[in-house]
Amino acid sequence: MTDPEKYARADEDILKAMEKPGRAYLLGLGVTASLAVGGGLLWAYQIRNGLGVAGYTHPVNWAVYITNFVFWVGIAHSGTLISAVLYLFHARYRTSFNRPAEAMTVFALMVAGLFPLIHLGRSWVFYYLIPYPTERQLWVNFRSPLIWDVFAVGTYFTVSAVFFYVGMIPDLAIARRRREGIRKTIYAVLSLGWRGTGRQWRHYNMLYLFLASFATPLVASVHSVVSWDFAMSLLPGWHTTIFAPYFVAGAIFSGTAMVITLVVPMRKTFNLYRYITDDHFESIAKILLLTSLIVSYAYVIEFGLAWYSGNIFETELFRYRALGHYKVFFWIMVACNSIIPLTLFAMRLRRNIPYLLIVSLLVNVGMWLERFVIIVSSLSRDYDPYAWNALIYRPTYVEVGITLGAFGMFFMLYLLFVKTLPLLSISEIKEHL
Amino acid sequence: MNRRSFLRFLGWISGSTVMTACGKRDSRPKLTSYLLPPEEGIVPGEARYLPTTCTECPAGCGGLAKLREGRPVKLEGIPGHPVSDGGLCVRGQSSLYRLYHPERLRSPMVRNGGKHQRMTWEKAFSLAAEALKESRERGHRNFFLSGRTTGTLSALIDTFCGRLGILRLPEFEVYAHSAVKEANGLLFGKRDVPHYRIEEADFLLTVGADILETHVTPVAYTRKISRAKSRGDFLWFHVEPHFSLTGANADRRFAVAPGGERYLLAFLLREVVEKRASKSRPPREFMDVFPPSPAEEVSRSAGIPVEALREIGDRLVAAKRPLVIVGGVSAAHQGGLEAAVSAALMQWATGAIPERVDFARSENYRSVGTFRDVEELSARMGRGEAGVVFLLRTNPVFSLPQRFAFRENLKKAKLSVGMGDFLDETLREADLVLPLSHSLESWGDAEPRRGVVSLLQPMLPPLHDTLSDGDALLGLLRKASGEGPAGSYKNHLFEAWGKRLGDSGRSKLLEQGYVEATPPGKAIPPNWKKAASVLKDTGPAGEVAKPVLVLASSLRTFDGRSRSLPLLSEIPDPLTTITYGPWISVTPDMAKRSGLEDGDEVTIASSDWKVVLPVKVQPYLPEGVFVVHRDALESPPVRMQARTGEPVEYIEGVSFAKTGRQAALPILSGSFSQQGRGIIPDPAHLDESRRHKRWTLYPEHEHKDYRWGMAIDLDLCNGCSACVAACHVENNVPAAGKADHLKGREMSWLRIEPFYEKGEVEFLPMLCQHCDNAPCETVCPVFAAYHNPEGLNVQVYARCVGTRYCSNNCPYKVRRFNWRQHGWPEPQRLMLNPDVNAREVGVMEKCTFCIQRIRAAKDKAKDESRKVRDGEFTTACAQSCPTGALVFGNLLDAESRVSRLARSGRAYRVFESIGTEPSIHYLRGKHPGRKT
Amino acid sequence: MRRTIVILAALGYFGASLLLVAGFGYLWHRTDPAPEQPIAFPHTVHAGNLRMPCTFCHVFAELSRHAGAPPVQKCMDCHRAIATDREEIRKLTRHYEEKRPIEWKRVYAVPDFIYFSHKRHLRAGLECSTCHGDVAGMKRVRRVSNLVMGWCVSCHRARKAPLDCPTCHK
Structure with a gap:
């Protein structure tokens, strides 16, 4: 096959995904949309009646909502790793995951950004958190890690969204060329009049490189800042220097797993085997394995530091984490995050796509539980034993509903993305065909 | 889109944005003027303080009511009051909730069928008068039963009963101290509970008497113990069959078998009379009859090891000014009289009478009857003898055993008139219910002990259609007798005071809330014959069947x-x-x-x-x-x-x-053990922690005039929780309710943490430590928690967005979050302190060191162009504390009490190693000078 | 060239709208109409012509945190005899005789969670007109300051008064 034919076929194959949706798709969209709307209604109920409708029990003041926040921000990191960091490393295998990963980043950040609002006691004055000159002559407390979050996640979202959009411009032009009617107009507007001239390609590559370089440090910094929500406190189990690299590695770990979860069914549904091969998956699986090892190392270090320090606050907390009220979650977490991914040392298993899908789902569960265990166990057992939580924290239907709503919103956005925007990076794939 | 539609679109957007600014403006708040100017000395917006007496229990502590906008919003102790000396217990602080309780009786009611129907006072009086007339005609007996009543009201009841032919029964109290009274009556001819001057004792032995909780006058006893401790040579042993707060706070606690106290006290009496060098010895006739108490036998009967017996005996013998008090559960058993007699004889033999056991100033329990008296009443009602039965502020249906059949027999009375403030178990059975005003709405007086007259005066007009005790009785008297003293109870009182105290005495009473006459006490020799008759067979009786x-x-x-x-x-x-x-x-x-x-x-x-x-x-x-x-x-x-x-x-x-x-039982403590964290450290470790210097990156705070701090003496704190109640009332802290407690969502800003260790319980009051390097301040994203120039950690409710990071970062976990909108059902809204914001949902709150009081004190000082003096004001918790454990003041003033205590060798801070630099210094180890 | 003009015009339009909205917010209170009071008390006559000092009627302004409205008896002290033929005075007299205090409509109100002490401000040397405007010239009192936090803070900053939050926040 000649090059132009190959290119034309690539265009067609990938844009075919944007055709009329089938029943399964509509069912999926319906379910996710209802979950999202349900979550929204529950949030309204919570605002009306106060955070008491959630399962918080003093001193567990942070639980499911912050777990969700960290979880979704973490997931976003992998997308940027694949699109920005791997770009800088000239990793060829990134091109097939590139677009879905970036989309995942943007949507994950949209979902994550809601949770700081959801967990506020007085959500209606959320604007107190935004640093703008007020008539009250008051600024925000720049020393607080929560404000760093505002900057970090805000910056990350802005940069990721711009990166996502800018990277898509040539593909939107392809879509413009191959579609008719109202869609053509929309893609025309979105592609900003891209003509594919040499000059434009030169500018595009410069901008893409710039944005990739700008986004790369964010991969390390944003989740470090989010981890400092915990590390900057004085709670045993939170106040430890390993948190920044631990959380960043964990973020990439869970994000990679989410990429696999998204791309495996996507490849099957839209018949993209030519463009997303088993080799690509094997490379992603290697990233999964590497980050799992880093996370396991961090677990060991945490326990090791606590034991070595002899500090009774620390030792008691870590004993509680492994053997206390939440030990079931702790051990599931260890199994999912540390033990099961070790099987990926076997090449056969790395190339076994159904197995990868299962592992990625387990990793997602494990990583969600990891944040939950860190937050809830440290809050339950800190310094003053009188304040130790004799009650086990149990999320109520409101928290469960909002969590499911978040997942619903994410997958709904992803499903919408799949049908409306080019779901793979056509131009980059064509470069390596 | 073309230009036209674009402009149209733009217009829509701009227009609708501007429209959102519209709104109604007719809903303005009102500004109501006075009709007449307020009286001289009353300034709107400023608090007024008037003395009264707390009536939540029979102790009769003086209470100073703080009035804002013409209603009481806080009660505190009256400094110098002969009973309470400035303290007020947890019940006294909470009694404001009784005044504003939504379920208080609001009008007289009569029972019709199963339900109560409202009626007017006139009708109620007529009904009662009719019934009295009928009862007289039919030859029935009328009865009057009340709880312990003293002072002018008691005299009025006598008049009432005498004029209307009603038999006034001995007053009914569950804790009537009958055994002790009987013993004192037999031995000294004084059927009363004497006044115990614990502050004069160097060795206190309490047997069962829960002097810190409910025994006779707990606030007074608590204060006395603090005073005794400060002298330095005070030791306190407590003996009880169970485990109480009093036992937890004594220097040594001994467990005794239930009912075994009589053997212990007989043994100790023998030790005292045989071994103590004293002029007062019992006569031979008594000693011949008094059975011997060999230590091993007593140990078996009383369930106390022999070493303990010897220790208590030795201390009692060696002490210069010992005091033995028996009461509570240890007098309330079959051998109670014997126990009380032994104790009374010991009091005499150790020379405690009258220095430490003062009958001249006895606690006025003479007119309180026993369970036997109520049993008799019940029997008489059961036989159909009762015409009209009056029940005033007493709840026999709840407290009496079933076999007395009080509830059933009450129904047989022709008319039962219940007078009280809640529809409790007894009033629910009454035919006619007369609602009484709260003591804060009434004129009155009390004589908590002989020689003391304590004032009650109204702080606000009655909230509901109620009358004070005296007015109700006077009204009834007038209606039933057709004549009678004209005028209100207030006039009656003023007259009575004038007669008894003279004009100047009455003015003094009205001004300071109490007057005290000081009758002289004298030593009374016991009646040995009667003593012998009681004690002669202290032989081992049947043991009490366990459990x-x-x-x-x-x-x-x-x-x-x-x-x-x-x-x-x-x-x-x-x-x-x-x-x-x-x-x-x-x-x-x-x-x-x-x-x-x-x-x-x-x-x-x-x-x-x-x-x-x-x-x-x-x-x-x-x-x-x-x-x-x-x-x-x-x-x-x-x-x-x-x-x-x-x-x-x-x-x-x-x-x-x-x-x-x-069952869902809300237990607030997560652990009763300190878990080795040195929250209340071993005194031996204190020096070590103070030598530890810390390196910090935090800059030093600059304090200009004041730096507020607190010192809490753990040797004095006995866990009574009066401070907790005071804080709740002062700061509008809501009562969260059981459902919230089961989720750990209590709202209390101050809590008492009990820690059990090595046989002892220590109580640690934990509140916001107002740390210099507060971990909560750095993490609040909106500066709702910040450090003010006077050393306080301030919480600005209007700014709080509710991220709860501050609570996460607080190692003391003293911050409380409003998980829901707490309500104040009418009329509790009247109880809210207007100087303190009632917080809304989603906001974090915590102890503020009563910043409203700091502000008021600085305001007053500024008016007089000076600085606030030490002791001029204090926080609500410190003010109410009956032991004086909490001391608040300015740490910048080197001479202030709190500074001196903070510098003492006993001072430490909780979790000092974290580096939070709290402003609250806890004092550990025995009170200075205590050698024992 | 044309493009520049178009861009400038667009920016100008949006800038103008922004200024309009900001101006509205900032100066809205000046459009606040003076409420109609139950008795049409004219400060122009009393504080203006008769030059009565504010604290003659508003006695507690110097003594308490609340300035308040004068008690009805204060008015009757003069109006027992003065201008008794006027309708408003008759209204006033009826209030006094029927023992009904007058319910004025508040012009200046700070929220419940704010502690504001008139006494401290007067004793600091502030004139009433600093915050309340030229009341002596108002037939009907209207609000001249928007009482937002920044307004209080800027004056505190300028006059070196305490800026500590609990100074005002209860």
Whole structure:
């Protein structure tokens, strides 16, 4: 096959995904949309009646909502790793995951950004958190890690969204060329009049490189800042220097797993085997394995530091984490995050796509539980034993509903993305065909 | 889109944005003017203080009511008051909730069928007068039963009963101290409870008397103990069959078998008379009859090891000014009279009378009767003798055992008139219910002990259609007799005061709230014949069948009378930290043997009675004993001491079975052990921690004029929780309720943490430490928590967005979050302190060191162009503390009390190693100078 | 060139709208109409012509945190005899005789969670007109300051008064 034919076929194959949706798709969209709307209604109920409708029990003041926040921000990191960091490393295998990963980043950040609002006691004055000159002559407390979050996640979202959009411009032009009617107009507007001239390609590559370089440090910094929500406190189990690299590695770990979860069914549904091969998956699986090892190392270090320090606050907390009220979650977490991914040392298993899908789902569960265990166990057992939580924290239907709503919103956005925007990076794939 | 549609679109957007600014502006708040200018000295917006007396329990402590906008919003102790000397207990602080309780009786009612119907006072008086007339004609007897009543009201009741032909019965109190009174009556001819001057003693031995909780006048005793401790040579031993707050705070506690106190006291009496060098010795006739008490035998009967017997005996013999007090559960058993007689003889033999045991200033329990008197009343009503029965502020239906059949027999009276403020168990059975005003709405007086007259005056007009006790009686008297003293009870009182105290005495009473006459005391030799007749057979009687269920008095509700106050259920019981719900305390061994955990339900039964209660494991409780607070049981099947009429406050030989269910029992403490964290450190470690210098990156705070701090003396704090109640009332802290407590969402800013260690319980009041390097301040994203220039950690409610990071970062976990909008049902809204913001949902709150008081004090000082002086004002908690454990002041002033205490060798700070630099210094180890 | 003009015009339009909205917010209170009071009390006559000092009627302004409205008796002290033929005075007299205090409509109100002490401000040397405007010239009192936090803070900053939050926040 000649090059132009190959290119034309690539265009067609990938844009075919944007055709009329089938029943399964509509069912999926319906379910996710209802979950999202349900979550929204529950949030309204919570605002009306106060955070008491959630399962918080003093001193567990942070639980499911912050777990969700960290979880979704973490997931976003992998997308940027694949699109920005791997770009800088000239990793060829990134091109097939590139677009879905970036989309995942943007949507994950949209979902994550809601949770700081959801967990506020007085959500209606959320604007107190935004640093703008007020008539009250008051600024925000720049020393607080929560404000760093505002900057970090805000910056990350802005940069990721711009990166996502800018990277898509040539593909939107392809879509413009191959579609008719109202869609053509929309893609025309979105592609900003891209003509594919040499000059434009030169500018595009410069901008893409710039944005990739700008986004790369964010991969390390944003989740470090989010981890400092915990590390900057004085709670045993939170106040430890390993948190920044631990959380960043964990973020990439869970994000990679989410990429696999998204791309495996996507490849099957839209018949993209030519463009997303088993080799690509094997490379992603290697990233999964590497980050799992880093996370396991961090677990060991945490326990090791606590034991070595002899500090009774620390030792008691870590004993509680492994053997206390939440030990079931702790051990599931260890199994999912540390033990099961070790099987990926076997090449056969790395190339076994159904197995990868299962592992990625387990990793997602494990990583969600990891944040939950860190937050809830440290809050339950800190310094003053009188304040130790004799009650086990149990999320109520409101928290469960909002969590499911978040997942619903994410997958709904992803499903919408799949049908409306080019779901793979056509131009980059064509470069390596 | 073309230009036209674009412009149209733009117009829509701009227009609708501007429209959102529209709104109604007619809903303005109002500014109401006075009609007449306020009286001289009253400034709107400023607080006014008027003295009165707390009536929540019979002790009669003086209370200073703080009035804002013409209503009381806070009660505090009156400094210098002869009973309470500035302290006010947890019940006294909570009594404001009684005034504003939504369920208070609002108008007179008559029972029609099963329901109560409202009526006017006129009609109610007519009804009662009619019934009295009828009863006279039919030859029935009329009865008047009240709780302990003193002062002018008691005299009025006498007049009332005399003029209308009503038999006034001895007053009914559950804690009537009948055994002690009988003993004193037999021996000294004074049937009363004497005034115990504990502050003069160097060795105090209390047997059963819960002097810190409910015994006679707990605030006074607490204050006396603090004073005694400060002298340096004070030692306190407590003996009891169960485990109480009083026992937890004594220097040494000994467990005695229930009913075994009489043997112990007989043994000690013999030790005292034989070994003490004293001029006063009992006569031969007595010593011949007085049976010997060999130590081994006594040890067996009393269940106390021989070494302990010897130790107590030796101390008693060696002490220069010992004082023995028996009472409570230890006088309320079959051998109670013997125990009380032995104790009284010891008081005489150690020369305590009259220096430390003062009958001249006795506690005015003479007119209080016994259970026998009420039993007789019930029997007479049962025989159909009763015409009209008046019940004034008493709840016999709740407190008396079933077999007295008081409820059934009351129905047989022609007309029962109940006078009180709540529809409690007794008033629900009454035919005619007359609602009485709260003491804060009434004129009156009280004589808590002989020689003391304490004022009651109204702070606001009655909230509901109620009358004060005196006015109700006067109205009834006038209606029923057709004549009678004209004028209100206030006139009656003023006249009576004028006669008794003279004009100047009356003015003094009105101004400071009390007057005290000082009658001289004298030594009274005991009646040895009677003593011998009581003590001659202290031979080993039958043992009490174990296991025993002890009915303890409740710090929070006295004998159950304060159950209806929500704040008292909100504040945890200091030993168990249980808030809502009754429970039964069991020993750890029993719990282990039966596989019981906190909250498991058990059925406790005796021959004809049973009750189902959840369990709480109580460390240090002696074996074979269960404890239940009296307010948990309606009509407990107590037996009665034949001779004295004292109820036997325990039930023997109870059976015990698990129901298999779990009850939701809110236990606030997460751990009763310090877990090795040195929260209350071993005094030996104190020096070490003070030498530890810390390197910090935090800059030093600059304080200009004031740096507020607090010193808390753990040797004085006894866990009574008066400070907790004071804080709730002062700062509009809501009572969260049981559902919230079960989720750990209590709102209390100050809590008492009990830590059990090595046989001792220590109480640590934990509140916001106002740390210099506060971990909460750095993490609040909006500066709602910040450090002010006077050293306070301030919480700005209007700014708080509710991220709760501050609470996460607080190692002391003193910050409370409003998980829901707490309501104040009418008329409780009137109780809110207008100087403190009532917080809305989603906002974090915590102790502010009563910043409203700081602001008021600085305002006053600025008016006078000076700085605030030490002791000029204090926080609500420190003010109410009956022991004086909490001291608040300016740490910049080197001469202030708090600075001197903070510099003392006993001072330490909790979790100092974290580096938070708290402003609260705790004082550990025995009070300075205590050699023992 | 044309493009520049178009861009400038667009920016100008949006800038103008922004200024309009901001101006509205800032100066809205000046459009606040003076409410109609139950008795049409004219400060122009009393504080203006008769030059009565504010604290003659508003006695508690110097003594308490609340300035308040004068008690009805204060008015009757003069109006027992003065201008008794006027309708408003008759209204006033009826209030006094029927023992009904007058319910004025508040012009200046700070929220419940704010502690504001008139006494401290007067004793600091502030004139009433600093915050309340030229009341002596108002037939009907209307609000001249928007009482937002920044307004209080800027004056505190300028006059070196305490800026500590609990100074005002209860």
